Structures are given as C-alpha cells and as structure tokens.
Amino acid sequence: MKEAFIYKEDVDPFYKNLKKDYKVYRVKKKGPHYVFGEALDFWDPGEEYIPTILPPKKYLQPQEEPLFCMSLAAKPSLKPKIEAQPQIIFGVRPCDITAISQMDKVFADTNVDPYYKARRENTIIVGIDCLRPCDKDCFCSSVGSLDVKEGFDLLLTDIGEGYFVTVVTPKGEKLLKDFSTAREPSKEEKEWFLARREQRKKEYPYVFKTELANLPLLFTANWDHPVWKEMGDICLACGRCNLVCPTCYCFDTFDVMAPNLKEGERRRQWDGCLLNEFAVIAGGTNFRPQKSQRVRHRLNRKFNYQMTKYGQSHCVGCGRCYRACLVHIHPVEIANRLAEGK
Ligand code: SF4
Ligand code: SF4
Known part of the structure; x- marks a missing residue:
C-alpha cells in the first residue's frame, strides 16, 4: 500500500497501539510554545502549530550522550556505548523531515557516525503535512522543504474527515498494517488530497529577492x-x-x-x-x-x-x-x- 486513508477518530487508537511496542513522541503544547515529548493520547495542533522550540533532531542526536566508557585499570580498555531504542517520532512537519533527510546524508558521509546511525535505524518518522505557513517567519516552501519525498516513513495530510497517508518505506507500510485500521483511499479522497496540495501553493509566497x-x-x-x-x-x-x-x-x-x-x-x-x-x-x-x-x-x-x-x-x-x-x-x-x- 503506497497510499492510505485513516479516519481522524482512528488515529488515537493507532497512536496508542504504537505505544505498546515503541517509545512514541509527538508535538505537545508547553505554555505558548510547542515541544516534542511523550503523551498518552494523540493530538494534532492542526493550523495552530508553529515549530517546536527544539527540533526532533534531539531524538537522533541528543543534546548530550556517551560515546564510550574507558577503564584505566591494569588492562586499559575502551568500550563504545551506543544507546538506541525503537522509537517513533509522530507529527514531524515537512521542514523537520527535510532536515532529518539532510542529517541522514551528513552523518553517513565520509565518516559514518555510528551513534546517529544506530538511532536513525531504530526510528520511524510519521509526518504531518502543512497546508499553510505556520507563521510569518517560516519560509519552508522558498527553500524547497515543503514538498517532502524522503526522510519519513508515513506522511499524514489532513483532508477533512481523515488523513490521506503517503507511505514511502516498507517500515511505514508494515506499521500501518500491524497497528492501524487504515485502508486504501477512494478516488475522491485522492483527488481531495491532490487539490489541497495544489491549493496550498498560493499560501506560501517566495521570500527571496533572487532565485x-x-x-x-x-x-x-x-x-x-x-x-x-x-x-x-x-x-x-x-x-x-x-x-x-x-x-x-x-x-x-x-x-x-x-x-x-x-x-x-x-x-x-x-x-x-x-x-x-x-x-x-x-x-x-x-x-x-x-x-x-x-x-x-x-x-x-x-x-x-x-x-x-x-x-x-x-x-x-x-x-x-x-x-x-x-x-x-x-x-x-x-x-x-x-x-x-x-
Ligand atoms: S544570531 Fe541571535 S540567537 Fe544567534 S548568537 Fe547572535 S544573538 Fe544569539
Ligand atoms: S530558519 Fe534555517 S537557519 Fe534558522 S533555524 Fe530554521 S533551518 Fe536553521
């Protein structure tokens, strides 16, 4: 299944099922701001959303982490300490998905970073699409990071009664099959998704004075x-x-x-x-x-x-x-x- 549809009322059970097997993080409100953290239920801030204080990179490259343990005893030793557990980051927006796909390249460049790699391999990204700019200070579309094609497993686009789901990886497909009641989208749902994607183009003005x-x-x-x-x-x-x-x-x-x-x-x-x-x-x-x-x-x-x-x-x-x-x-x-x- 490369595309799917899930009713809004079915997302919370999907989210709760995931929590049985994975650590799941999502966007939460903290005072006037948004942050990624753990939560009991699913919640989508929808059009209220503005980017979280810290981006979801904190789950892939934590603010502080151990690299290796050392012992200077009679027989000195170094042991790598790689901490990675299965996790799902739910509700990642297109700008942050683009950043994750860029970090995937940076950390796999000439020197592969085993710490980032281990976490990334244990991470599933479920995105939520944006249909209008979050505020006057975002400019994702102008830098080519709104229409994402990689860096995520599933992407949910709000089309009214439910979400149109774009599936890009086998991991994402399996997740939907094992934990959700998502089904194939109808022809009308696909058309509505494409229309909303088309409509949003005029919501995002180009901000640079040069190409x-x-x-x-x-x-x-x-x-x-x-x-x-x-x-x-x-x-x-x-x-x-x-x-x-x-x-x-x-x-x-x-x-x-x-x-x-x-x-x-x-x-x-x-x-x-x-x-x-x-x-x-x-x-x-x-x-x-x-x-x-x-x-x-x-x-x-x-x-x-x-x-x-x-x-x-x-x-x-x-x-x-x-x-x-x-x-x-x-x-x-x-x-x-x-x-x-x-
Ligand atoms: S550009 Fe702004 S946020 Fe960055 S170091 Fe300078 S004052 Fe701080
Ligand atoms: S606007 Fe650009 S430079 Fe500023 S925090 Fe976002 S990605 Fe970084």
Whole structure:
C-alpha cells in the first residue's frame, strides 16, 4: 500500500497501539510554545502549530550522550556505548523531515557516525503535512522543504474527515498494517488530497529577492559586505540560533572521570558556531574571534557551503533561529540585503 486513508477518530487508537511496542513522541503544547515529548493520547495542533522550540533532531542526536566508557585499570580498555531504542517520532512537519533527510546524508558521509546511525535505524518518522505557513517567519516552501519525498516513513495530510497517508518505506507500510485500521483511499479522497496540495501553493509566497540557486554565489561574492559587521555588532553570541536549528549538528567532546580516576566516559554535547570558544584550537588561537565572522560563517553553512556540497539549501526555513534570536537576526533579511546590494 503506497497510499492510505485513516479516519481522524482512528488515529488515537493507532497512536496508542504504537505505544505498546515503541517509545512514541509527538508535538505537545508547553505554555505558548510547542515541544516534542511523550503523551498518552494523540493530538494534532492542526493550523495552530508553529515549530517546536527544539527540533526532533534531539531524538537522533541528543543534546548530550556517551560515546564510550574507558577503564584505566591494569588492562586499559575502551568500550563504545551506543544507546538506541525503537522509537517513533509522530507529527514531524515537512521542514523537520527535510532536515532529518539532510542529517541522514551528513552523518553517513565520509565518516559514518555510528551513534546517529544506530538511532536513525531504530526510528520511524510519521509526518504531518502543512497546508499553510505556520507563521510569518517560516519560509519552508522558498527553500524547497515543503514538498517532502524522503526522510519519513508515513506522511499524514489532513483532508477533512481523515488523513490521506503517503507511505514511502516498507517500515511505514508494515506499521500501518500491524497497528492501524487504515485502508486504501477512494478516488475522491485522492483527488481531495491532490487539490489541497495544489491549493496550498498560493499560501506560501517566495521570500527571496533572487532565485534560490543563486544564493551560494551571492554569499561567496559578498564576503566583505557591511551586513556582516552590522549583524556582528548586535549579535549576543548566545548560540540560541544554533541550538534550535534542525540542521546545526556540531558537537564538542569531553571526558568525565570517576573519583578514582580509573574509569570514565567520553561524552559529546551540542556546540554552536556562534559561541566565542567554538573556533578555539590547541594553543588558544581563535580563528573566528569576531561575531561578524561567526554570523557570516553560519549563514554560509546554510546557503553556500552545504548547499553547494549537497545541492540543497541547508536552511529548511523553519524560522526557529529568528524566533529564538533576542536581537531578531533573520536569515532571509540577510540574504535579501546581499541580493539587493544594500
Ligand atoms: S537557519 Fe534558522 S530558519 Fe534555517 S533551518 Fe536553521 S533555524 Fe530554521
Ligand atoms: S540567537 Fe541571535 S544573538 Fe544569539 S548568537 Fe544567534 S544570531 Fe547572535
């Protein structure tokens, strides 16, 4: 079954059945914000939704995790410590699905990351489609991350009485078969799905003042543009933009030793290129000491370096960095300053 239909009232039993065999996470409300977490019942925030504070990457690359245990006893040893359990992330939106498919490539590149790989192989992604922009700060469609084709197992699109389900992996197909009452969609349901997908196009205006494909060259050509100093002058170097971004994946490692200094663990935790110490190397040299250099680096990672390497914008347009930034630094505004030569 490559497509299916499930009535809205049947999603909660589906969700609860999944919880019998898997750890299941979904979007929850937390004060005025949304977060991913565990919950007893299914709930879809629908059109109210705005991106969660942290993206679902926290289940694939946790904020902090052990890498290996070490023993310095008579016979020194190192033992990898890979923690991965079967999990389902339910209700992932297209921007975050795109980010996950990008992380799948990044962590499987020249050096496969066994920690990410183990978690990813144990993870099933059930997406929920967006039919309108979450708020004025998201721009997923402009960076090509709204119409997702990979990075998920099932994608639910609200078509009124129920969800049209796009099935892309055998894992997703088996999940539907074993845990849900989904059935083949009717011709009308398929038509309604296609019509809603078509309708949504006009809801998402294109936000850049140049074609998306021009961004890498534009960023290269504007290495010395005054916008970098202006942004560097106001940036607080707090790193919030890094931490909330679904495509920022840098980490730092450190050792934690037991009091006897004979045993310990090497761990890693998220790091951020906007933080002052990020580019400090042995000997104490900081090769990106100015905030203007760090803002420029981060934006070049999204719209230039990674985009050139993978052929796809590595900003997925979720708007999280802008919402989190206390001085309102917006990636689109920077790109448009460069495009307009202002
Ligand atoms: S750079 Fe900002 S808008 Fe783009 S993916 Fe990261 S957090 Fe989202
Ligand atoms: S969130 Fe804003 S102020 Fe903080 S480091 Fe990022 S760009 Fe600078």
